[in-house]
Amino acid sequence: MLDVLVIGGGISGGSAAIYTAQGGLRTAVIDSGMSQVKQVSQLYNYPGISEISGTALMDTIKHQAIASGAEWTEGVVESVTQIDRVFSILLADGKELAAKHLIIATNLQTTLLKGLGFELAVNEKVPSGKVKKVLGIEPDGTTTLPNLYITSLLAGLSSQSVIAAGHGASVGISIVSKETGKSYMWHDK
Numbered sequence: 001m002l003d004v005l006v007i008g009g010g011i012s013g014g015s016a017a018i019y020t021a022q023g024g025l026r027t028a029v030i031d032s033g034m035s036q037v038k039q040v041s042q043l044y045n046y047p048g049i050s051e052i053s054g055t056a057l058m059d060t061i062k063h064q065a066i067a068s069g070a071e072w073t074e075g076v077v078e079s080v081t082q083i084d085r086v087f088s089i090l091l092a093d094g095k096e097l098a099a100k101h102l103i104i105a106t107n108l109q110t111t112l113l114k115g116l117g118f119e120l121a122v123n124e125k126v127p128s129g130k131v132k133k134v135l136g137i138e139p140d141g142t143t144t145l146p147n148l149y150i151t152s153l154l155a156g157l158s159s160q161s162v163i164a165a166g167h168g169a170s171v172g173i174s175i176v177s178k179e180t181g182k183s184y185m186w187h188d189k
């Protein structure tokens, strides 16, 4: 069984996977490859990087997650159930996975969340009024379902890449800290 399964390998899910894998947890990402950031020809507002294309940023995050030890699979998750604190995940190709912790980082895609019984509302931080957030979610991404975390816009945050990356990292750190029983910090030398 996986320690952590991340559904959605965009900015927030990829970032979460970097942290959980680096923290020693067996981590897998399932991603359908449609990160919104790939629509951005050049980003100028990602701190520390003067300018980068959305595709290059996404490729780098994926590379960092894999280098940290995460498995990365292209695919679509069709359904999620939780029985006795174990998540069962069914992919469109029929493959099944089991995980202790689940991170839903699917951004605009809310089907899985509705299937799990979450209520959705408009994310007021996005002016179009078309983007949803989950009701009852905590700032750290935790939800009413044990060991299930939700990131980024779905957690009611603003639509900016650095915020998505930071929230994913924060969720990853929370999970590693919970699993190891001590506050996780990643300090390179």
Ligand SMILES: Cc1cc2nc3c(=O)[nH]c(=O)nc-3n(C[C@H](O)[C@H](O)[C@H](O)COP(=O)(O)OP(=O)(O)OC[C@H]3O[C@@H](n4cnc5c(N)ncnc54)[C@H](O)[C@@H]3O)c2cc1C
Residues within 6 Å of the ligand: 007, 008, 009, 010, 011, 012, 013, 030, 031, 032, 033, 034, 035, 036, 037, 038, 039, 040, 042, 043, 044, 045, 046, 075, 076, 077, 078, 105, 106, 107, 108, 109, 112, 151, 152, 153, 158, 159, 160, 161, 162, 164
């Ligand atoms: C036109 C446009 C311009 C933007 N410009 C900027 C900008 O200049 N600067 C900036 O900071 N931000 C910008 N953004 C915002 C930025 O793209 C988002 O903040 C960021 O991508 C959100 O990250 P995320 O992880 O929440 O979602 P995403 O990066 O969108 O990732 C979600 C991932 O989940 C996957 N997924 C969904 N459902 C499933 C499923 N069932 N199974 C498997 N995978 C699934 C998708 O394929 C996708 O890869 C822009 C967005 C748009 C649309």
